[in-house]
Amino acid sequence: MAFQNTKCECGHQNALGTVLCEHCGKPLTEENSSTEILEMRYDGVARKSQKANPGIIDRVWNFFSSVKIAVILIVITLIGASLGTIYPQESQFINLDASIYYKETYGTLGHIYYLLGLSHTYESWWFILLLVMIGASLVICSLDRVLPLYRALHKQKVRKHDQFLKRQRVVVDADLPEGIAGQEALEQIGSALKKKRYRLIAEDGALMAEKNRFSRWGPYINHIGLIIFLLAVLARSIPGWHMEYYAAFPQGTPQPIPDTSYYLQNDKFTVEYYSDEEMPEQFVEEGRIMPKLFETKATLFRCTADCDDPVKEPTLVEVAKHDIRVNDPLEYDGLMVYQYDFDLTPKLVAVKPVLKDASSGEVLGSFEVQMSNTASTYEIGPYTLELKEKYLDFTLDENGEPRTQSPEPNAPAFVFLVRGPGLEAHGEPYMYFPLQKDKLRFKENVLNKDIMQHIIIDVESMNDVTISDSKSYLNVRKDTALPWIWVGAAISMIGLVMGFYWQHRRMWLKLDGNHLVLGAHTNKNWYGLRHEVARVLQEISMEVDSKAIDRGGNKA
Amino acid sequence: MGKRNKVVQIAILAVILIIGGFAIVPSLLQSNEVPVVGSSVPNIKLQELNGDIQSLSDYKGSIMVLNFWGTWCEPCKREMPAMQSAWEKWKDKGVYIVGINYGEDALVVSNFIEKMGVEFPMWLDSKKTAAKAFGIRPLPTTFFVQPDGKVHAIKQGEVTAEELDAYLMQMIDAASS
Numbered sequence: 076m077a078f079q080n081t082k083c084e085c086g087h088q089n090a091l092g093t094v095l096c097e098h099c100g101k102p103l104t105e106e107n108s109s110t111e112i113l114e115m116r117y118d119g120v121a122r123k124s125q126k127a128n129p130g131i132i133d134r135v136w137n138f139f140s141s142v143k144i145a146v147i148l149i150v151i152t153l154i155g156a157s158l159g160t161i162y163p164q165e166s167q168f169i170n171l172d173a174s175i176y177y178k179e180t181y182g183t184l185g186h187i188y189y190l191l192g193l194s195h196t197y198e199s200w201w202f203i204l205l206l207v208m209i210g211a212s213l214v215i216c217s218l219d220r221v222l223p224l225y226r227a228l229h230k231q232k233v234r235k236h237d238q239f240l241k242r243q244r245v246v247v248d249a250d251l252p253e254g255i256a257g258q259e260a261l262e263q264i265g266s267a268l269k270k271k272r273y274r275l276i277a278e279d280g281a282l283m284a285e286k287n288r289f290s291r292w293g294p295y296i297n298h299i300g301l302i303i304f305l306l307a308v309l310a311r312s313i314p315g316w317h318m319e320y321y322a323a324f325p326q327g328t329p330q331p332i333p334d335t336s337y338y339l340q341n342d343k344f345t346v347e348y349y350s351d352e353e354m355p356e357q358f359v360e361e362g363r364i365m366p367k368l369f370e371t372k373a374t375l376f377r378c379t380a381d382c383d384d385p386v387k388e389p390t391l392v393e394v395a396k397h398d399i400r401v402n403d404p405l406e407y408d409g410l411m412v413y414q415y416d417f418d419l420t421p422k423l424v425a426v427k428p429v430l431k432d433a434s435s436g437e438v439l440g441s442f443e444v445q446m447s448n449t450a451s452t453y454e455i456g457p458y459t460l461e462l463k464e465k466y467l468d469f470t471l472d473e474n475g476e477p478r479t480q481s482p483e484p485n486a487p488a489f490v491f492l493v494r495g496p497g498l499e500a501h502g503e504p505y506m507y508f509p510l511q512k513d514k515l516r517f518k519e520n521v522l523n524k525d526i527m528q529h530i531i532i533d534v535e536s537m538n539d540v541t542i543s544d545s546k547s548y549l550n551v552r553k554d555t556a557l558p559w560i561w562v563g564a565a566i567s568m569i570g571l572v573m574g575f576y577w578q579h580r581r582m583w584l585k586l587d588g589n590h591l592v593l594g595a596h597t598n599k600n601w602y603g604l605r606h607e608v609a610r611v612l613q614e615i616s617m618e619v620d621s622k623a624i625d626r627g628g629n630k631a
Numbered sequence: 632m633g634k635r636n637k638v639v640q641i642a643i644l645a646v647i648l649i650i651g652g653f654a655i656v657p658s659l660l661q662s663n664e665v666p667v668v669g670s671s672v673p674n675i676k677l678q679e680l681n682g683d684i685q686s687l688s689d690y691k692g693s694i695m696v697l698n699f700w701g702t703w704c705e706p707c708k709r710e711m712p713a714m715q716s717a718w719e720k721w722k723d724k725g726v727y728i729v730g731i732n733y734g735e736d737a738l739v740v741s742n743f744i745e746k747m748g749v750e751f752p753m754w755l756d757s758k759k760t761a762a763k764a765f766g767i768r769p770l771p772t773t774f775f776v777q778p779d780g781k782v783h784a785i786k787q788g789e790v791t792a793e794e795l796d797a798y799l800m801q802m803i804d805a806a807s808s
Binding site: 136199200203204208309313384466467468481482 | 636637640641643644647650651653654655657658659676677678684701702703733734735736738739742755757758760768
């Protein structure tokens with residue numbers, strides 16, 4: 076190619092890699108005698124990347140400008156993306172030790188999968204690198220072709236070389252019918268073409284007609300859309316642009332949403348089940364329980380102060396309230412909170428017992444004991460209670476020492492040092508079990524035999540017990556790039572429609588005395604084009620067989 | 632025409648390189664992952680049992696042992712004496728041992744350490760933020776942190792006195808060489 080003579084016989088100096096002379100359309104690379112259908116891609120102009128002595132920049136450019144490379148990149152990406160679907164991705168788990176999980180669940184193969192990093196395929200450097208390379212390929216492939224093509228279509232010559240006309244796929248090479256003059260014939264054909272919405276350029280004894288050129292830009296507009304789409308996908312790695320967070324929200328406690336200043340509280344969670352009448356008989360027989368509706372009444376807060384303070388409670392301001400149901404998320408400031416799962420195991424939050432005089436039974440007052448962050452002193456009537464020990468899940472170890480066996484308030488026990496009338500001056504201990512089952516199990520009345528002759532601590536009714544009876548599992552999502560993904564997809568769709576539903580049709584006519592040479596080209600739908608040619612020639616009573624003028628072949 | 636083309640080419644390639652770099656670098660760094668051996672520890676700020684606010688970054692320059700524990704956890708209880716004797720042995724040699732309690736009340740923690748005879752500092756992770764930042768799963772989990780703030784070793788489960796000594800010796804040797 077390096078020694079190719081790029082100067083056409085018409086005198087035009089073409090760029091290296093040109094297939095058809097930019098000026099007159101004469102084929103430059105083949106023998107003059109050939110009658111094969113011309114290669115009309117990009118109108119025969121040289122692509123930008125076709126250069127004589129490529130430097131490093133050119134080589135990089137040329138690499139990305141290759142459609143072959145683009146296809147290879149896409150295939151590799153597709154394979155990579157499908158590998159990521161073999162096992163669940165790490166990001167889909169709430170709390171997961173990936174180094175153990177894949178081995179335990181899927182065996183050695185799973186472990187290899189994890190070690191290869193396929194458990195986070197879509198966040199891996201090589202996958203993102205592939206996306207970036209596809210993006211580069213899209214940009215460069217497009218620019219490499221669209222600019223020369225634009226130039227070629229922008230300044231087309233009306234009068235083309237005979238070889239250019241005769242080697243089109245649709246060719247009419249015949250004498251005009253008797254009784255019609257050359258110029259008149261061109262005018263009549265012209266007005267027929269105009270009716271078919273062709274744009275005409277006439278020159279002495281030559282005519283060029285063209286329509287729907289814009290459809291040639293369809294693929295490039297499609298590419299612009301894809302590039303925006305890709306950029307939006309890549310933009311998700313900008314901090315704060317993308318979040319997919321799954322967490323449990325116990326009722327009544329605001330929980331921070333990581334990397335934001337927001338806290339979300341599950342105010343109340345309710346679940347409704349299908350009744351037996353509503354379910355298929357088979358399900359009833361199997362004893363299945365099917366949830367019909369689950370709903371979390373949620374409040375979203377913004378933290379305004381003490382957000383990262385290790386001790387102080389954060390200052391929260393309510394910003395939104397919503398009843399979250401499946402497919403009906405809470406939406407605020409780009410955050411979307413979806414219902415995901417639930418857990419109805421009840422959990423003790425606080426008790427509010429009363430202090431009674433043992434002999435008279437008179438209630439001296441009540442006090443609230445929180446299970447977490449328990450206050451250390453309580454004043455009830457004439458008595459002072461000082462919290463000395465606390466066990467959330469009380470048990471006795473092998474030495475008979477009290478200890479807690481879990482951090483959950485399954486069997487809470489509190490040791491208060493009580494001071495007041497009738498008790499010893501330095502105080503007497505009272506071991507209090509809020510739950511009835513524990514009172515019996517650990518013999519509360521025996522442990523507190525002496526002090527219970529003076530006072531009794533007890534809850535009056537279940538109203539004095541605060542129970543968090545639900546944990547709602549919610550999925551917090553944020554996707555700032557999402558609108559851009561839609562924009563990209565929409566532009567890409569516009570480009571596809573432009574390219575698919577319209578065809579760029581051109582006809583070149585040249586008169587030599589009474590002899591007409593017509594070449595016609597389209598980028599698709601040759602059937603339509605050859606019929607159009609036959610139709611307009613009928614205007615001058617020139618009958619051509621639309622099948623005969625199509626020389627077939629597969630070159631667009 | 633050639634020169635202008637070259638500038639445009641270089642500009643386009645540069646833009647692709649910059650955007651690509653921004654996209655790929657975070658995935659290489661994995662910045663919001665929990666610390667692993669060799670990575671830097673996140674800065675945590677907690678209240679000590681005595682009421683002081685402590686920040687991990689203030690201890691840069693000392694060898695640290697961060698022991699995450701809870702009173703209900705039997706292996707945590709079993710390893711406490713080993714931690715305590717290591718504290719007595721190494722505290723004057725630039726080693727700082729800290730117990731980080733998983734969300735329990737100060738009263739519960741102080742009762743416990745009194746009973747166990749533990750004297751090394753206790754930080755209270757009352758909001759469980761430190762446990763989250765360190766990606767703590769089973770208790771106890773012990774992080775051995777070098778003076779430069781990098782994780783030297785992570786031990787999940789009970790630490791024996793021998794392991795404790797071995798890790799500390801390694802870090803002291805590395806720091807003095």
